[in-house]
Amino acid sequence: MISQAIEQFKKQFHKEPLIVSSPGRINLIGEHTDYNEGFVLPAAIDKKIIYAIALNDTDTCNAYALFNGEKASFSLKDIKPGGGWINYLKGVVYQLQQRGLEVKGFDCVITGDIPIGAGMSSSAAVEGGLNVALNHLLDFKLGRMDMAKVGQLAEHTFPGVKCGIMDQFANLHGQKDRVMLLDCRSLEFTYFPFEFSKEYKIVLVNSMVHHSLASSEYNVRRAQCEEGVKILREFFPDISSLRNLTSAQVEQYKDKLPPKVYDRCRYVTQENERVEKACAHLQRNELKEFGELMYASHEGLSKLYEVSCPELDFLADLAKTRSEVAGARMMGGGFGGCTINLVQTERVEEFTAFMQEQFQQHFGIIPEVYVTSIQEGANVLQPTVAIA
Template sequence: MIQKTREQFIHLFEKEPLMVVSPGRINLIGEHTDYNDGFVLPAAIDKKIVYAIALNNTQQCNAHAVFTNETVSFSLADVKPTPGWINYLMGVVNQLQERGLPVQGFDCVISGDIPVGAGMSSSAAIEGGLVAALDHLFGYGLDRMQMALIGQKAEHTFPGVKCGIMDQFANLHGKKDQVMRLDCRSLEFEYFPFNFPGYKVVLCNSMVHHSLASSEYNVRRLQCEEGVKAIQANHPAVKSLRDADMKMLNEVRDQISAKVYDRCNYVIAEIQRVQDATTLLKQGNLQQFGELMYATHEGLSKLYEVSCPELDFLVSLARQREEVAGARVMGGGFGGCTINLVKAEKVTEYVAFIKSRYQDQYGKEPEVYVTTIEEGVTVQPLAVSY
């Protein structure tokens, strides 16, 4: 893919590009905790966005997307929210401009194999790849966390999704065969080896596109804030659900709606599950780790209500199989993938089982991706021979 993207760029723009590989991400546990100042446990994976990019000495930015086979241009003097994939690029450029960093025109070709809407965060990969490329080309000297924050703010302001920091963080900080526990309040993080060679991370795509995810995501965020506001009346030091516990939540149960109570209940429990999960990783206890994943799914389905019948069905299939240590919905929800930890020698058998049963139930075949945990965004020097 890298070579083809480079060749297409040379064909379109007749110069040598900088190549940038920007990965998607998985999150083993810690869903919808990031915007509640909690903890998450993500990793970068081998599904990726690839950029071929070079400066063009104009005030015009030209981007060709291989996945839609269209070229779109915008002027640096007129960067404003625009429908479509170009919005993510413009959001990054806008954030660099807002910080007073010099941006000049560029040409780029973008390709990728991250399935859109599958919960692997293709948007963060587009943002992270561009900010890393422009940092390299203009010599801004940004560190990886600054780049992640630029990507997050770009998503807030242009597509309008009030996401937490996890996706952009994982995209830029990934390490091969390592997961990262990120404290979404302090932005401190620690690497933990995901050293289970006998198991594979298998993603099962429900083929339900999570079109509800963006609007409902913002609703969930407001519901969590409503719960915090009620708790603060008794506990002024509570700034977010990260600071709350079930005793505090139960004190205000009669003052908030049942929905708000359920949302907060889930988040408080999930923040603790991430802490428990890292202890289990250190102990090499994948079976108990997997049980926490199942508990997360139950909470996401029943309390946070971001699952759907198709995802619940996929997790129920996983529970029937002894080769699966754990499974749950991954990402914003309302569709996308389940993440499954499956014994390596049983992956082929498991995939056949899932595809057959899902086809019988829903009349469509799920896509399945066997992934590996890889490096975060990498910038490859100019004129590399492939």
């Protein structure tokens, strides 16, 4: 991918580029908790977006997407939402400008191997990669959490998805063979070694249902959670989000909440409790118990939060029948995308063949399967290394 990006950049723009690698992410547990100021447990992975990029001494930003062969440009003087994938670049540039930073025109080629709509947050990888590139080229001296916030706001204001901070955080803070417990309220985080990386692989099975968070009910779920907080504040005046509540407290005032709002609040509070338990199991190398929490997470996402779909439920239920799988659940915003499975290394091929065969029999399509590893976050690659 790096060689392709360099070759295409030279062909399009006739100069030497800077190379940036920007990963997708997985999330072992803690879904739809980030915008509720809760806990998440993500990691950066070896699927990535690659930027070849250089400044161009103009007021125009030019981008060429290798994944679809499209070119797009926009002026730094008048940035407005619109235009599909270029929206993510526009959003980052606009938010950098809102911070009072002087962004200059650039040329870039973008490629990558993160499957679009599979729940690995290709959007955050696009945002994070451009953040890192411009921070380096223009010496903005932004910290990684600052860049994560820029990416999050970019997604809020241009594609219009009111996402939490997890995706951008994981993209920028990833470390090899380590997962991260992020407190989405304080933004404090702790690294945990993923001790099972030799015995177990993280395998993603694609439901082949393309999801679009902006056109789904993602923003509706956020509004329902906020409605629950508003109602429950009558009984708990100091709360600012569902993070401040336990599942027992939500249960206590069940009759005060509309049924759907109750379900959403119940799921989020239970999921926060699951993440904290999951970290304790990681520290004690208790993979079986960790996996059981993953299954419980999927059940909540499907039944209480209602962001699953028949294909995801089928894959999660199927994985539960396999002795080589320690745990599985849907991952990402939902309404499509992938399940994440912890699979014994020596049986990954057997697992893959079984899942593909069963899914094809049921839905008439063979699902894509991705065996991933936990890697570093978004980084500038030295040009000499990149060219080699």
